[in-house]
Amino acid sequence: MLEFFDANCTYGRNKTNEPTPFPTLKEVIEDMDRVGVAKTTLWHAQQLESGWEIGTKIILDEINATPGAKERISPSWCVVPTLTGEQESPDKILENMRKANAGTVRIFPEEHRWELYPVAIGDLFDVFIQNHIPVYLPANRLGWDRIYRTMMLFPNLYAIVSNCGLWGPDRRIRPLLKAYKNLYFETSEYWAAGSIADTVNAVGPERILYGSGAPRYERGAMMLAIKHADISDDAKKLIASGNLERLLKH
Amino acid sequence: MIRKNSPLAKEFWEKGFVESCPVYDMHGHMGTHYAIYFAAPNAPEMVKLIKRANVKKLCFSHHFSLWATNYVGQDPALEACKQFPDYLRFYCGINPNFPEQMMADLKKVAEWMPYCIGLKFLADYHKIPVNAEPYRPALEFANALHLPILFHTWSMSPYDGPDIMKDIIPKYPNITYILGHCFNSQWQVAGEIAKQYDNVYLELTxxxxxxxxxETMVNICGSEKILFGTDMPWFDEHQGIGGLLSAQISDDDVHNILHRNAEKILAPFI
Known part of the structure; x- marks a missing residue:
């Protein structure tokens, strides 16, 4: 039995009320049940658009109000630099994340107007590194140059590179996997023929995470690609859910 | 399990292929690429991969025929088909920026059959609208021989967008139009064009x-007008099949898309 833990999913209405298949948590869970996904990490459109405070409150309130959600939804926390005093201290953020069972962090430095440098975010990232809390680095938002620079500045960061782009990203992701032992990537746009098996053969299966990119993408597409990749059953289990479960245990 | 209550999805999930539902991949490529590392760029490894999904035929155009047209031509594609005749067919890559090469290739298409099944236009990359003069000889050629042409098509493109295609389709009524990528993101327009013309198919790469x-396109033009494709080696066969099985369409629709429609188009070449 292959259990899937989705490492890349978002939901919620944005400010222009664009149609979305996942306006609320109810639709997220219905879609998980439809295709057979056990768990997911999740961030809310309002974490990006309205910011860390209300966006994170919306997702936590919905999880608390939705039966069965706590066991299946791992919310992402959203942070900005703490030096302005608008957010709690790094230790308090960690405490709140643990209370809410939030295992990952989403950042939007471009949209939230801050810089990915130690003087801005170093205190928070130090706490995340010490506590093995992964931070998403979406290639579609940050760009690869900023991802490379971030990893040079924070080489021990637990990072999940997401949204790698449909034009095969191996020339960009392989050097990062080789250089940074705590860096992972998710599969929502990792569509190239035979690429999963090829990467497993090159660097092992331990740092590949099943991600769907839902709701933009259907969850089942990469599920079938992982299920029938030319790799061992143990490697499939790690990619489908084992690696993310291990990563979130800390 | 992707799609509940579907024997087809269950079998694909468990085995990776379905004997009674072969796959015809109508949009592939081959060869290394300047911008992408491919794990399986060449014929032997590609054929190994497509067999896992019971792909009966992969119809491709070679990257080199599209990017290095006047240096390489169609030879690598032809050689690959001769090496794997049970699995591979090719489209003659047309680049009208090199008209002499284009005319030379067109003259050989008939002798390349049945390995060659038609032409491939990549107008967005070659930067010439498909209704412009440089493409006319290739269109007339395909029209005269009743050949399929696989067009790269893209949303709002000034080279192969919906308005351009609507301009040429009535002028060359004997061509089988395979609209690659379905005008990516203009799904409704794609469905309407395929519904309007009997000889227009949408291709799903x-x-x-x-x-x-x-769901949008099937609702407008029906699954009888839709063909499966992956851009192999750009995208994985199982990713594409998984996406198809995840859509809220019927198993009968999936059969149409994966093999029935392609079997009709390819009948003269198999």
Missing amino acids: SVPGTRGAL
């Missing part, structure tokens, strides 16, 4: 997995 796209 990069579409399966994109939520809602397939």
Whole structure:
């Protein structure tokens, strides 16, 4: 039995009320049940658009109000630099994340107007590194140059590179996997023929995470690609859910 | 399990292929590429991969025929088909920026059959609208021989977008139009064009997995007008099939898309 833990999913209405298949948590869970996904990490459109405070409150309130959600939804926390005093201290953020069972962090430095440098975010990232809390680095938002620079500045960061782009990203992701032992990537746009098996053969299966990119993408597409990749059953289990479960245990 | 209560999805899930539902991949490529590392760029490894999904035929155009047209021509594609005649067919890559090469290739298409099944236009990359003069000889040629042409098509493109295609389709009525990528993101327009013309098919490369796209097109033009494709080696056969099975369409629709429609088009070449 292959259990899937989705490492890349978002939901919620944005400010222009664009149609979305996942306006609320109810639709997220219905879609998980439809295709057979056990768990997911999740961030809310309002974490990006309205910011860390209300966006994170919306997702936590919905999880608390939705039966069965706590066991299946791992919310992402959203942070900005703490030096302005608008957010709690790094230790308090960690405490709140643990209370809410939030295992990952989403950042939007471009949209939230801050810089990915130690003087801005170093205190928070130090706490995340010490506590093995992964931070998403979406290639579609940050760009690869900023991802490379971030990893040079924070080489021990637990990072999940997401949204790698449909034009095969191996020339960009392989050097990062080789250089940074705590860096992972998710599969929502990792569509190239035979690429999963090829990467497993090159660097092992331990740092590949099943991600769907839902709701933009259907969850089942990469599920079938992982299920029938030319790799061992143990490697499939790690990619489908084992690696993310291990990563979130800390 | 992707699609509940579907014997087809269950079998694909468990085995990776279905004997009674072969796959015809109508949009592939081959060869290394300047911008992408491919794990399986050449014929032997590609054929090994497509066999896992019971792909009966992969119809491709070689990257080199499209990017290095006047240096390489169609030889690598022809050689690959001769090496794997049970699995491979090719489209003659047309680049009208090199008219002499184009005319020379067109003259050989008949002798390359049945390995060669038609032409491939990549107008967005070659930067010439398909209704412009440089493409006319190739269109007239395909029209005279009743050949399929696989067009790269893209949303709002001034080279192969919906308005351009609507301009040429009535002028060359004997061509089988295969609209690659379904005008990516203009799903409704794609469906309407395929519904309007009997000889127009939509080809799904990069579409399966994109939520809602397939349902929109199937609802407008029916699954009888839709062909499966992956851009192999750009995208994995199982990713595409997984996306197809995830869409909220019927198993009968999936059969049409994966093999029935292609079997009709390819009948003269198999």
